[in-house]
Amino acid sequence: MAHLPAAVSIITTDGPHGRMGITVSAICSVTDSPPTVLVCVNKNSAAHDVFKNNGRVGINVLAGEQEDLARHFSGATQVPMEQRFAWDIWEKDTAVPVLADAHVKCIGTIEAITEQGSHSVLFVRLDRVEVNNENNSLVYFNRAFHPVGLPVAV
Numbered sequence: 748m749a750h751l752p753a754a755v756s757i758i759t760t761d762g763p764h765g766r767m768g769i770t771v772s773a774i775c776s777v778t779d780s781p782p783t784v785l786v787c788v789n790k791n792s793a794a795h796d797v798f799k800n801n802g803r804v805g806i807n808v809l810a811g812e813q814e815d816l817a818r819h820f821s822g823a824t825q826v827p828m829e830q831r832f833a834w835d836i837w838e839k840d841t842a843v844p845v846l847a848d849a850h851v852k853c854i855g856t857i858e859a860i861t862e863q864g865s866h867s868v869l870f871v872r873l874d875r876v877e878v879n880n881e882n883n884s885l886v887y888f889n890r891a892f893h894p895v896g897l898p899v900a901v
Contacts, residue, residue, distance in 0.1 A: 750889060753772035755771075756774050757809065759845070766828070768832070769788070774808075783872050791865065798857070799860060799867065804869070805843040807851075808884065810849060832844060850882040850883070852875070853873050883897070
């Protein structure tokens with residue numbers, strides 16, 4: 748699966764079961780009407796039950812220059828969760844944490860969960876989708892992060 752290029756996102760939640768965010772590359776569009784995506788989360792992850800029980804999620808598709816955030820939210824840098832959410836990078840007054848400079852920002856509700864092997868597939872109906880066309884995007888391919896963008900017109 749390391750050879751399957753995928754967009755890099757940070758999914759977030761906040762609610763009675765806690766505030767959490769993790770880096771994922773397993774997100775896929777399901778339908779336009781209603782706007783729905785799927786997100787795969789490892790059942791052994793400490794974040795799994797927090798997302799499942801809170802029921803609301805933010806999906807932050809990262810811009811090409813946000814590799815450091817991908818590493819922090821993957822746990823690779825050992826930065827505590829509370830510190831990650833204390834940084835001045837989040838939009839104010841949102842139900843779940845949303846990155847101000849994400850390439851794509853979504854907020855939605857988990858409508859269904861399917862168990863498949865080691866992961867749960869969360870089907871998220873989106874209430875908000877906002878695209879920043881000024882940003883490029885970050886993908887994960889061959890065990891490394893790569894910024895990608897539209898070709899520059901000459």
